[in-house]
Every structure is written in structure tokens, then in C-alpha cells.
Amino acid sequence: MIRAALVLLLCGLTLVLGLFTTVVQNANHARAAELSILQRQWEMREAANAQASTLTQAHLPGVRNMPLDPKRQRKELELRKQDTTLAQAKVVAQ
């Protein structure tokens, strides 16, 4: 009787373990898929942060930020030159 009970218990435990493993594996699967999505989103946010932090760290107090893109940098430099010329013109006019 005891032996039968033990065997029954063991079988029950085996089933529970199997079931538990299935649940854990399924949860792992779902979490891994979710983590993968989060990982991709994190990568994109990291890229945006890297661009923003480079600009922030490089900021010179009192000077307008320069865009990171070289083409836009050239435009900005042209604008700055025009600004200077305008400022000089004002001084002359005064």
C-alpha cells in the first residue's frame, strides 16, 4: 500500500514537473520574444540618445548647437557667416 502510494506520488510529481517545465518553457518563450522586441526598441532609443548626448556634451555655452550631419553643418556654417555679416552691417550703420 505504501509502495503504491509512493509510486503514485512519484508519478504525480513527474507529471507536475513536466507540466511545470512546459509552463516555464512557454513563459520563457514569450518573454524571449518580448525581450527581443524590447532589445530592438532599446537599440533605436540608444541611437537617438547617442546622437542627442553627443550634441549635449559638445554644446558650447552661448553658441548655437551645430547639427551632426555634415551637410546640415555646412548650411549652418553658411548661416553663421551671414549672421556675422549682418551683425557687422548693423555696427557700421550705427
Add this chain to the structure above:
Amino acid sequence: MIRNAVPESASGLRPASAYFVVASVLCIVAGWVAWIALGGEPWGGFRPTREQDPPPEYTICDRSGRPLAAFVQRLDLTLSPRAMWQAHTPETIVLGLARAFGASTSAQKMLERMMPDAKQGVVRTSWKLDTDQARALDLFLRRGGVDPESLPNPIRGMWIERADPKSNAQSYTLVWQPLTALSKQVRESHLKRQAKNPLRWSRELADGIAQALYGEAAIRPGQDEKQLEKQRARIWEGLMPTRFVAAMPDFDATRAPEVWALLNDEHVASHQMSIERGRNRRYPLGPMRVLGGRGFVDRKLAEQRALASFGVDASALATAEQRSAFIVSLSADDRRRLEVATWKQLAEPEAIVGLELVCDQLLRGEAWNGLEREAASYEFFRHRPIRQVARGQGSQARSYYIDSRAASDTPRVVTTLDARLQVEVGRQLDKVMERSKPALAMAMVIDVESGDVLAVDSREAYPFGGFAPTTHSYTPGSTTKVIVMASALEQGVIHPSDIIDVGHGEYHVPGSSRIIHEAERPGRSGRITAAECLAFSLNAGLVQIGFKLEPEVLRGYFRKLHYAELPHSGFPGERPGTLPPLPWKKSGTWASVCFGHEYLTTMWQQGAALAAVIRGGVWKPLRLIDRVEQNSAHWDLPFAAGERVFSAKTCETVREMMMLGAREGTGSGVASPAKFPGAIVGTKTGTAEKVPNEICLHVELAHQAWHAKQGTSCNKRCRAKLSGSARVHPTCYTSSMVIFGRREDGGRELMVYVVVDDKTSGERYGSAAAGPAAAAILREALGLSAFMQPLVDVDPNGFVPSTLPSNSEHGIQAIPTLGKAR
């Protein structure tokens, strides 16, 4: 009895054995789980995909850690038009992406980028169809299917045209408008089943076109599936030839999550369209000549490096023929590997010039092998879950996270540069270029005590290879008089109060017919002191002082100041300059050297030599890199030991003469005490006229730029011809000014040196051409101005008095305006 009562099991095992087997399995499983949980390797029954970024290189920072050059992550939207438009409706995707990217990109622009084969929305296939094929295809397009019994339902957006509209040849081709032919309306009007599935429609189209083109030879649905897929791929290759395009390179990363969500919602597979990561070298404060840049190596060098990576001695295969012969002797497999390695070298940009190259070479040294260079990586497993296949969503594989590692901290090379000063130096040089229109303008700011370069930059009117302050040799002119005077004082052959007769703008060298003229307007004439000779930069005075020194001695001082030798700045292509060999003729080199002629120097060398005198007689190499940092550790680069050239007393005397120059002499126009309130300032100007056989820099640089464009170089004969060519103006000058100063209330002492070579507009004198820029930079560096605007005194409340008229009507005496924060 008991034994007999135990029943026999079917397997012959006793129940205890079964119990033991089950327990063992349980133990193994438990043990395995525990092992994995404690860090053991998981089961490798599947192959994970690993994405890895390039390893971190280095960031160049200014002295306060502000990035001047850094790698910044970039996101590209890439797609395979062929794979993408077979499986998705262009209208849906394009409109969705245009919405995701916001106002910066229109849907029309987006469509053009994502369908590079289409011109104004129309793709012209490269097929050459004969009359029968064209007729069969036309029939298919008019009927809208291959079934002759079905009712005609023309496929909109596809038609047949002559292959060459200008020719009468009976050759035709298929022309189509993907936006129409792959639209939802056309698809749903033709598909009876799975009308919402674009892939189904693209397959139907491909099968119909194949049957029209190949006739009976075409593979039909239901036949060999593999061959059918190959046939479809062939048809789509003709319909949409482009396999890869970066539709939105380096797009705004803040838009990425929205774009990614759209791709996910539309079940876009990674081989169809994806967001790829990359990195760009960026210069957040704008391009600076001192930083240089990165570029690509040429094929020859790439091939040599690839060979070297295979252990082949590249020097033994120097010529193209030798390399070709060696490559031919390789096996096909090795040739392919070599080609891959060569392309890798060609595709990878690397530091090629400026500070970028200096830092790159520094960190390649063995001493820096200990820096962490771990690349960021992401490991995942991609597969198609069974339940998705069962639901008919089998086209999109899902990714499962396994592991990821962050990149190690990027090493930071901290320079001695001051970013704000560097930007202001750049602005001043721009002004000089605009005002004086020279061929070249250079400026540097040096911390006198340490020899640290706080700012150095150049501007050129022509394309210029290399970094001008270390590669451009020029005749320095009168700033050399500082060194001649220091040498004479050191030797005790002159005293500041000694009287010298400088005549009236001309000096006849004794024993010869040579007459030395003054370059600048002589501020003094007749009998003046030695100190005034330097302060007013009189050639006649300095030649007489120089004649008191033996040429060997004078040259010896120049050598001690490291003229005519490479300065080892680290910049590529640096020049040593020249110093004429002895003996020096009194009426020739000896006299000329005394006012800075007949020898060539670079700005780097001249700056170091002048700083040595101002410092108190100790020569130090100029320093541009201060330390390397990573994580919380930093490694300081050693300071070079100084070399004493002049005594401190000598240098103090020279400094006083230069201060006299600023007060009353040639520098007084830009550096008088009124212009530098609360500061101690000394100056020396320089105006060197190029001798008749010297080539004007405008002519030389324009000529070199022409050669560079042609891919040739100027040989000796070409140069000889050039020296006789017409000048752009009758006389060419190199104007310069050195100015040093410190605040009376303490702080570091700084030296600014500005060189303006071959100006074509405005005054030629160093004080006029280079002086305003030098003085403005020093004022900014000493904090006497901010953003080149004079400082304004503010009251304790932070206001400055208004210049507006008072409004007594309202009892207001002055309208306060906000003062500039200092």
C-alpha cells in the same frame, strides 16, 4: 509468502527499479536545470544569430572632455525592393512610413527611394520580347488571367511597349506601374481566394507572365514546386531588378520606434525591409582642420594590407605586376579569400589625416593594448512558431532574445585643445580670409608655461593636402628678431640700452653693395636703443645686432630651438623647414637671417621657438594630447623634459622689449594697454616680402590644386617654370604677429601666433593683416571679451544701464536691460 505476493512486472523489472529509473531521470533533469541556472552553457541544439557592432575606437575630446570627434550610432532603413513589393502593398507601406517619418519626408519622395527601378513611378523591364511573346503577354494582361474561359478583367498598371521607341524593330517589352498593378484594388479584383494576401497576387502575376513568355515550357502551379519558385524569382528579377537599397540612410533616430512598430504591424520580414545599425564619425562642433578626417584607402594599399594579413611580405610584391603574378598563382579559394579581405580594407573608413590619425596611431601602440575594446553584441534565435504557421501567419519568423552585451566604454583621447577657443580661432581666421583674401591663414594659441596647444587651425583658399601649421613652410620674417635679440643678449654682445644707428629706412651693409630696406613703416629712425630696434622691428638695427654674433653661434641657437628638424608633432607630412648651411656671407644669409629671411619654418616650429623665449628660455615641444581615459581611469601622457636655450634674465629682457612693442611699437595699433585693460601684453609683428624668384603662394597652391585634380605632381622642371610665372600681384607678403599676455590679477600666460600668407587685399603689415585677429583671440582667451564682444559692467542686480531715453512721464528714469552673463 511475501515474495510470492509480489506480482511480476511486464518488463521483468521490479517496482523498485522503476522507482529508481524515474528518480534518476528526475535527478538528471533537476541537475541540468540547476547547471543552466548557475551559468552553464544552454543546449546548443539550435543556432543562435549574433549581431555585433564594430568595436569602439576612440573619441577625441577637448581639455574639458567635450567631444570634438566621436562615433555616433546611425540607423538606416534598408530594403530589398524585389522581396518587399512581392509581399506587401506599396501604397500601405509608403503612406505608413511617410506618416512615421513625419513632415521631413513626403510619400512621393519615399516611393521614389523605395522603388529605385521606377522612373516617375514606371518600371521599364529589360526584356526583349518577340511578336509572339508580346502578343501572348498582351493577351494575359487584357484578359487578366490565363484561363481562356474567364471573363476579361484587364490588369491595370501593366502594358506592352516597343523595346526601343525610336526603332521600327519588332521588339517589345513590358512596362508597368507597381503602385497601380500591386494596389489593393487591382489585387482584390483578380484574386478569388486570399484576396488580402499580396504575396498570392505577386505569384499569380509571375505565373501568368511566365506562361505568356515561355508558353508550354512554363512550369505551372501544381508542378515541381522548387522549379516553380525559381521561375517566379526569375520573373520578379525582370520586374524589379534592384535587390538592395538604403531607402533612408541615417534617418532621424527619434522616429525609429514608430517605423519599427509599422514594420511589425505589417509583418514585414527582415529580408524584405529592416532598420540597420551603423555608425558615423561626427564632428559635433563642426569640421576643424586640426581634427583632420577619415577616408578610404586606395586599392593598391588595400591589396597590400590584405596580402600582409595572409602573412605575405608586401614589400616583396611592391609593383602591380608582382602582385598580379602572385594572385594568379593562388588557388581559387585563396583568391576569393584575398578578394574578400581586400574589399574589407576598401570598405572600412580609417583615419587618414590630422588629429584623427595622430590618435589612431597613438592607440595602436602596444602600450594601449590593455584598453577594453569589447564590441556591443546581441544574440537571438529566429524561428517560426508552430502556432503561427497553423494560423496562416507563417511568413514572418519571430526573434527570441538569448543574450546581449553592452560595448565597453569608448576610450577618450583628451587633447589640450580648448573647444571654445578653437571655435573662436576658426571664426577669426574666416574673417581674415574675407578681409585680406590670402592664400593661407593660420593661427595657434599656446599655454606658455606648459607648451600646451589650446587652439590651432588654418584656412586655405585652395584645396590643401595635410595640416598647414605642420606642413606649410614659409619665410617667417620679423618675428625671428625675437630669437636674434635673445641670442645676442645671451652672448652679452648687446644691452637693451645700447645705441644703434638705424638710419632712415635704409641700411647699407658694410663692405658690400647690399641695401636693406625696412619692411614696415619705421616708427623710429637715427640713433635708437637696442630695445627700440626690436619694439619697432627695425631691420637695420637687428642686422647690426646679428653681426655682433658669429654665424656659427647664431645658427647654433636656431638649432637648439629645433629649427630644420622634424617637430614630431605626429601629424602626417610634417616638414622640417630649412636653415642655410654655414658659412654665411655677411651681405647675404647672415644679414637676411637676422630679420627672418632665407630660412623656412613651419608655424609649429616657429610657435615652439617663440614660446621658448617668452617662457623664460626653456624650449619644450608643443603638446596636443594630454591623456587617455576609459571608464574612471585615466593615463596622462608624459611631459617632455624642457631644454634650456636662453637664461631667464635674457628672456625677461626680450619680454620687456616686446611689451614696449605693444605699448609704443609695431603692435600698439592692436595691443596698446587701452585695448587690454588689466592685462600685461607683449607683441612682435612680422612682414616678409617674398623675393622675386620665390613663388607666390596663391600661384603655388592653385597650381598644386590643378595637379591634384589631374592626378599628377609638380616635378623640378614644372616648378622652375612656375617660379617664372606671373604673380597675381606685384609683391607677395607673409604677414604675421605673435602676441603674449596674461591678466594682472593672475592666471596662465598665453601666446597667440597668427600667420597670413600672401594676402591680396588690405594692408600688408603684420600688425594690420594678422594683428586684429591675434589681438581678438588673445582678448577672448584671457576672458577680456566673450564671443568677441567687449564685456559690459553689470550692476549688482545683473543689469546694465540702458541707452534708451528715460521715460520721466511715468517716473521711470531708465529702462533696465538684461546684461550679458559673464
